[in-house]
Amino acid sequence: MQRLRIDVWSDIACPWCYVGKRRLEAALAQFPHRDAVDVIWRSFELDPSAPRDLGATPPYAARLARKYGTSMGEAELMIRRMTQTAAADGLDFHFERIRPGNTFDAHRLLHLAHEHGRQGALKERLLRAYLTEGEPIGDQATLARLASEVGLAADEVREVLRGDGFAREVRADEAEARRLGIRGVPFFLLANRDAISGAHPPEALLAALTTAWAANQALEAAAPGAVCGPDGCT
Amino acid sequence: MQRLRIDVWSDIACPWCYVGKRRLEAALAQFPHRDAVDVIWRSFELDPSAPRDLGATPPYAARLARKYGTSMGEAELMIRRMTQTAAADGLDFHFERIRPGNTFDAHRLLHLAHEHGRQGALKERLLRAYLTEGEPIGDQATLARLASEVGLAADEVREVLRGDGFAREVRADEAEARRLGIRGVPFFLLANRDAISGAHPPEALLAALTTAWAANQALEAAAPGAVCGPDGCT
Numbered sequence: 001m002q003r004l005r006i007d008v009w010s011d012i013a014c015p016w017c018y019v020g021k022r023r024l025e026a027a028l029a030q031f032p033h034r035d036a037v038d039v040i041w042r043s044f045e046l047d048p049s050a051p052r053d054l055g056a057t058p059p060y061a062a063r064l065a066r067k068y069g070t071s072m073g074e075a076e077l078m079i080r081r082m083t084q085t086a087a088a089d090g091l092d093f094h095f096e097r098i099r100p101g102n103t104f105d106a107h108r109l110l111h112l113a114h115e116h117g118r119q120g121a122l123k124e125r126l127l128r129a130y131l132t133e134g135e136p137i138g139d140q141a142t143l144a145r146l147a148s149e150v151g152l153a154a155d156e157v158r159e160v161l162r163g164d165g166f167a168r169e170v171r172a173d174e175a176e177a178r179r180l181g182i183r184g185v186p187f188f189l190l191a192n193r194d195a196i197s198g199a200h201p202p203e204a205l206l207a208a209l210t211t212a213w214a215a216n217q218a219l220e221a222a223a224p225g226a227v228c229g230p231d232g233c234t
Numbered sequence: 235m236q237r238l239r240i241d242v243w244s245d246i247a248c249p250w251c252y253v254g255k256r257r258l259e260a261a262l263a264q265f266p267h268r269d270a271v272d273v274i275w276r277s278f279e280l281d282p283s284a285p286r287d288l289g290a291t292p293p294y295a296a297r298l299a300r301k302y303g304t305s306m307g308e309a310e311l312m313i314r315r316m317t318q319t320a321a322a323d324g325l326d327f328h329f330e331r332i333r334p335g336n337t338f339d340a341h342r343l344l345h346l347a348h349e350h351g352r353q354g355a356l357k358e359r360l361l362r363a364y365l366t367e368g369e370p371i372g373d374q375a376t377l378a379r380l381a382s383e384v385g386l387a388a389d390e391v392r393e394v395l396r397g398d399g400f401a402r403e404v405r406a407d408e409a410e411a412r413r414l415g416i417r418g419v420p421f422f423l424l425a426n427r428d429a430i431s432g433a434h435p436p437e438a439l440l441a442a443l444t445t446a447w448a449a450n451q452a453l454e455a456a457a458p459g460a461v462c463g464p465d466g467c468t
Contacts, residue, residue, distance in 0.1 A: 014462040046464055067466055082467070184461030184468075193427060194449055198459020198468075207448065215428055215445035225432020227418030228248040230280055232301055233316070234418075234432075 002216045003036045004209070009044040009177050010123075010186040012103045012137050015082050015093065018127040020186035020199035022089040027205035033213055040114070041123045043107035043173035044185045050102040052138035060095040086131075097134025104170060106137055109147050109157065111166035121150040191216050236450045237270045238443070241423040243278040243411050244357075246337045246371050249316050249327065252361040254420035254433035256323040261439035267447055274348070275357045277341035277407035278419045284336040286372035294329040320365075331368025338404060340371055343381050343391065345400035355384040425450050 008024070010017035028034045057063065065075035079095045086093040106126050113122040125146050129135035135142050140161045147157045160166060177187070180195070188196040188205070190212040196205070226234045242258070244251035262268045291297065299309035313329045320327040340360050347356040359380050363369035369376050374395045381391045394400060411421070414429070422430040422439070424446035430439070460468045 011462070014467075016460045016462045016467055019460070046462055064466075184463035186461065196459065198461040200459040204459075207451075211445045211448040214441065215449065217441075225430065225434040225438075226250045226253070227420065227432040228245070228250045228280055229418035232298075233248075233250055 001036060003038055004033065004191055004213050004216060006037060006039045006209075007042050007189040007192070008039060008186055009042040009173065009182055009189075011044050011046045012106050012126045012130050013050075013100060014046055014185055015086065015131060016199045017186045018091055018093075018131050019086055019089050020188075021123070021127065022091060023199055023202045024188070024205055026089075026202035027209055030202070030206055031209050031213075037209075039120060041110055041119050042177070043110065043170040044177055044182065044187075045103055045107065045170075045174065046185070047102075048104065050100060050138070052105075052140075053099065053101045053136045057100060060098050063100075092132050094132055094134060097132075098130065099134055099136040101136050101138025103137055104167075105140060105143055105161060107170045107173075108160055108166040109143055109152070111169040112156065112160050113147070113150065113152060116152060118150050118152060122147060122152070125150050235270060237272055238267065238425055238447050238450060240271060240273045240443075241276050241426070242273060242420055243276040243407065243416055243423075244420040245278050245280045246340050246360045246364050247284075247334060248280055248419055249320065249365060250433045251420045252325055252327075252365050253320055253323050254422075255357070255361065256325060257433055257436045258422070258439055260323075260436035261443055264436070264440055265443050265447075271443075273354060275344055275353050276411070277344065277404040278411055278416065278421070279337055279341065279404075279408065280419070281336075282338065284334060284372070286336045286339075286374075287370045288334045291334060294332050297334075326366050328366055328368060331366075332364065333368055333370040335370050335372025337371055338401075339374060339377055339395060341404045341407075342394055342400040343377055343386070345403040346390065346394050347381070347384070347386060350386060352384050352386060356381060356386070359384050 006024070008020070010020065024039070028037060031037065061072055061075040061079055064070070064078060065072050068075065068078075070078075083093045083095065110119055110122055110126070113119040126137065129142070129146055130137045135146070144154065144157050144161060148154050180187075180189070182197070184197065186199055190196070190208055194208055194212050196208055240258070242254070244254065258273070262271060265271065295306055295309040295313055298304070298312060299306050302309065302312075304312075317327045317329065344353055344356055344360070347353040360371065363376070363380055364371045369380070371377075378388065378391050378395060382388050414421070414423070416431070418431065420433055424430070424442055428442055428446050430442055
């Protein structure tokens, strides 16, 4: 039996990434081979130039209205819709609390967490901190506290944050994203082969999981087949 | 609904290619979406340096014994095994009749046949001519006759054979085979994604067909998903 690898490129400051995570979990909950699935969270920064902590910012709706060139009413409608979508997936978004910031350090810690088998837990903690609790996601003291909550050793976290630990790994993930043509997240890559861009309903993810799994097992079972080559036939 | 494309690299002078073709047909016969499958026969020459017609050659067993450095008895055993395998797939191989030759012109005609929707028919006719009937596969008069039997216009066939028609297409297929790392045939590529090397049992091919089909439909149904990008979220 061949395990199924799922690479997910995503950011923390990314509402659809959290929704996509929940939907992937819902799909996995229905997937009979879920114990043989490995989910790897890959780094993707939507705004690499963001300062660590923007500090006091205009309300989210105002920033949204400016970004999209809409009225405040339209921006508030967009926020309400996104909040309702998230609620339908069991998530409690609070855009009124959001404190934008740079997510590079968060991604570095996710690589550290991966080494300790705590990546999924930290990814969840960071998303909740940002989208539900309004934590400053670029603030190192906040990151250290969140990392320790999921069981990472405080001294190791401190060392990574103080230096440039895992910076290269974050850049490598982002380079691979560029090679794959990823322009938005979440982005799911199943079995290093089937690409799914965006947060899809669990049923669609489950169908993709099912086919990727079956393809993996079929290809494994099938090899090697009888061939003729330049030097004769097997 | 997205059609499923199957590219098959294979040669004519290739016992496993004929067996692989029958097994693919057996898999397709059980495949509920077979009417939405397109099989494309791609060119692969096992011996590009072979002369058009080797003329009078030593018996096949003697050539095999020399090629593999075995005794005549071992060579005859190999031939008997391959003949039995083919028979189990409904094929009537006659190695004692085989007349080796160059298959480049045969591949050129297969490209012509593709343009007229007769590629599958010509591929079948050529394999039978070579492996069952002992026709000289590199002989242009023989090729012209076989092509006309599957409905290709005699003057068009003559023009292709006389000139270098479709030579570029044959070379392009072979260049793609090199890029894909194909060293033996048959080689199946499903949905431009799932590679299967060699003649596998119909059940394995059917499993691969099923998963490739499902993956195609799931990915089609899934796109596009909601994402966040550098310029905001959908």
